């Protein structure tokens with residue numbers, strides 16, 4: 001499964017500005033990016049819901065349309081309102097009947113945590129329950145690849161946990177999962193691989209651990225105590241310097257060397273060393289940069 005050099009513009013907006021993505025069978029991939037980064041557009045291209053202006057998408061050796069029609073690809077997208085009057089069970093059965101090798105309806109309902117709600121009319125569901133119906137609909141054709149655009153957006157903590165347990169069970173059968181999310185911990189906890197999109201381009205692609213370490217594995221913070229930040233950026237290991245109030249926060253890929261250098265400078269007040277989180281890495285990768293810098297900045301290879 002691959003996206004090669006995909007470009008998609010809407011008028012003056014370059015939503016996808018040259019995306020290359022190879023997806024191996026059985027991988028679980030998280031797509032991270034700020035609002036408007038190009039995640040949904042990439043997903044729409046992958047599913048054949050939109051044509052790229054240039055580049056191409058291959059799913060199972062053919063076009064996305066063919067893969068979707070054959071039931072090899074299932075999707076849970078952001079939009080789509082409930083079909084009134086049908087029950088949950090009827091809706092899932094109806095969708096399953098459109099595919100050549102569907103999942104047994106009871107199994108799709110079980111995986112989505114809907115067994116108890118099978119007889120409930122879909123227009124009587126809560127937002128979170130409807131979200132689970134959309135998951136069951138995506139699973140109904142027994143797809144090998146499932147694509148989920150912000151699948152947990154409306155779910156409470158418990159429902160979210162249950163959703164990821166189901167999704168992982170589905171992935172363990174050897175299926176491929178691609179999902180977009182704004183929740184870093186979901187990406188970190190559920191994906192083998194994280195792809196960060198910014199301004200329509202992939203700016204990082206690797207495991208959560210590797211993305212965190214590439215961007216700078218630790219944060220070293222200390223009190224400036226009224227002194228400036230001069231020279232801090234060139235200390236060993238330091239990747240970036242940020243000031244919050246009277247505290248300096250140094251992102252470093254060698255915290256031992258950074259701390260030793262700070263000791264040498266006598267800058268120890270309130271010293272604290274913590275692991276950078278995926279959120280730190282994400283913010284560092286997607287912070288606002290001038291357009292010309294964006295155009296030339298190479299992709300982080302991790």
Ligand SMILES: Nc1ncnc2c1ncn2[C@@H]1O[C@H](COP(=O)(O)OP(=O)(O)OP(=O)(O)O)[C@@H](O)[C@H]1O
Pocket residue numbers: 010013014015033034035036037038039040041042
């Ligand atoms: N049909 C469209 N017509 C015009 N502009 C569009 C269209 N679809 C997307 N865009 C624009 O393309 C850019 C990328 O949008 P996209 O929906 O792919 O982002 P996203 O990463 O999914 O964002 P979000 O996290 O907010 O869902 C945005 O600037 C958006 O306004």
